Amino acid sequence: MENLDEIKYQEAVKRVQKIKGFYSHLAVYVLISLFIVVKKTQKIDEGETIWHAFYVPFFWGIGVIIHALNVFDKLSFLGYNWEEKKIREYMEKENKRNKFE
Template structure:
């Protein structure tokens, strides 16, 4: 029993590390591509700073990716899901008692 629990903890930790690694890859590509877009924008059309829209759009996606990976969501994480599932199961059990 203990080895199964330890294996599950290992798998969970491994997935968390992979998620963090994926986020940093996402961040690195964001920085590189935005640097290239800024260069292109300032070199060829400095009168209109269009790179800001790309930076903003992708930045929002990057922000939500960070929130998910680093568990910054106050809800919608695994603990919240488990709690809600148990709550709904209990409510269903109570309502079916009287039927």
């Protein structure tokens, strides 16, 4: 029973580390994006549009969103629940195969 509690504890630790990693990613994204936007908007020439100031933050923001969805289990095909379900599925198939042998 203690082994099961230890496994659950280790899973909780991994989950908290993933969340902490996401918040670090988000903080770096916000700070660097603000810096980029401020610097780029100060140097807009006549031929440039405002889009150039938001180019990097926009695409990096897509990555941050995907990271958030993955960490908070909103992407079922990439999240922890998917892995757990697949493991159970394979174990059940193996148990059924062993029953009939």
